[in-house]
Amino acid sequence: QVHMEESGPGLVRPGETLSLNCTVSGYFISSGYYWAWVRQSPGQGLEWIGSFHQNGKTFYNPSLRGRVTLSLDTSKNQFSLKLTSLSVADTAVYYCTRAAVGSFDYWGQGALVTVSS
């Protein structure tokens, strides 16, 4: 069974950079699949942030205007999200997830990130 867990700061100041990690157990991320981040603003729906593969192929949501970088650390079986130039609109629960069968099959519990001064 694949288990995923997000980690990172709960509070970030406007203008700063958010860094989140997702640790995966039960599957080696170097073995395949795309790995992704999805966020959900309070009381709102789901927004796909981006997906990437170990082979380097990466896709980002254009709505985030080049502020996103995804990366992975196979030695830790972990992948990461960096989101720059934060504003209050980036306050959300951030989920890491595995992209498979044209959807997202396994999800972390989510990490609440609040952008506030």
Add this chain to the structure above:
Amino acid sequence: DTVLTQTPLSSPVTLGQPASISCRSSQSLVHSDGNTYLSWLHQRPGQPPRLLIYKISNRFSGVADRFSGSGAGTDFTLRISRVEAEDVGVYYCMQGTQFPRTFGQGTNLEIK
């Protein structure tokens, strides 16, 4: 971007009765590989989404057979044959055919 429109946005249902949710896409979800990547996810309050159905009608591992999906092209439906108490929450359709990936706005299923 591909816009997914769900109806209804709220669905009060009696326990043991059927329920259905519609998802309409602004463009065809047929991929160049011949597959249609339309899926359904369920989210209970305070929980992450959970995959129910992928590629229109395939139930994900562990999903009860009271859930079924159908449709083609731009119109899709999720059906629950007999609603149980644990089915409350928000249901989302999602497309994995085009980038950016997009979700419907969600349908809140509640018990009458």
